[in-house]
Amino acid sequence: MKLIILDRDGVINHDSDEFIKSPDEWIPIPGSLQAIARLNQAGYQVVVATNQSGIARKYFDMATLNAIHQKMHIAAQQVGAEIDTVFFCPHAADESCDCRKPKPGMLHEIARRYDISLKGVPTVGDSLRDLQAGFVVGCIPHLVLTGKGKKTQATGGLPPGTLIHADLAGMVDKLLQHSSGTTAAA
Numbered sequence: 001m002k003l004i005i006l007d008r009d010g011v012i013n014h015d016s017d018e019f020i021k022s023p024d025e026w027i028p029i030p031g032s033l034q035a036i037a038r039l040n041q042a043g044y045q046v047v048v049a050t051n052q053s054g055i056a057r058k059y060f061d062m063a064t065l066n067a068i069h070q071k072m073h074i075a076a077q078q079v080g081a082e083i084d085t086v087f088f089c090p091h092a093a094d095e096s097c098d099c100r101k102p103k104p105g106m107l108h109e110i111a112r113r114y115d116i117s118l119k120g121v122p123t124v125g126d127s128l129r130d131l132q133a134g135f136v137v138g139c140i141p142h143l144v145l146t147g148k149g150k151k152t153q154a155t156g157g158l159p160p161g162t163l164i165h166a167d168l169a170g171m172v173d174k175l176l177q178h179s180s181g182t183t184a185a186a
């Protein structure tokens with residue numbers, strides 16, 4: 001089984017400094033859902049690991065978060081894509097939980113739930129914390145320049161070996177090119 005771990009805001013959907021507080025505010029980044037469908041067709045199970053401190057901040061409640069994710073699943077299915085499971089951290093930074101990225105708690109939970117080692121599993125994020133959470137458990141970090149990605153790139157300090165892509169669609173192009181052993185025509 002092949003697994004890939006995606007951050008949500010800024011990778012699958014547009015992000016906002018005011019948080020994504022409702023299903024109406026959840027808008028897919030062009031090409032991201034189609035990229036997930038291509039991953040599925042290539043045999044990847046796709047999971048999401050997302051910080052959702054908006055819950056602790058009371059910007060939205062669990063019912064709203066579930067409604068946002070229902071919209072995401074339906075939008076994905078409409079293009080033939082399947083997001084297997086969404087793992088989220090509802091806590092605020094000052095709660096010192098184990099699951100808020102850059103801590104790897106959600107990644108450990110994914111390894112437990114799928115009963116696999118995460119060594120070499122690709123993880124895609126737009127923030128440094130996304131990449132750090134995956135890197136410490138052996139994932140291959142991929143930065144996309146959507147969402148906060150450009151700012152993350154400018155700030156630097158990326159985990160060694162981080163690969164950089166314009167967006168999720170571009171990352172998937174590269175990933176599937178390598179795994180099929182084909183290279184783009186010169």
Ligand SMILES: O=P(O)(O)OC[C@@H](O)[C@H]1O[C@@H](OP(=O)(O)O)[C@@H](O)[C@@H](O)[C@@H]1O
Pocket residue numbers: 007008009010015016017018019020049050051052053054093127
């Ligand atoms: O990118 P993922 O992990 O899917 O979700 C990020 C969101 O939960 C929010 O995370 C917040 O960070 P703080 O929680 O305030 O540090 C801010 O960056 C918001 O702009 C952003 O919408």
Ligand SMILES: [Mg+2]
Pocket residue numbers: 007008009010011015125126127147
């Ligand atoms: Mg993000």
Ligand SMILES: [Zn+2]
Pocket residue numbers: 089090091097098099100
């Ligand atoms: Zn947490």
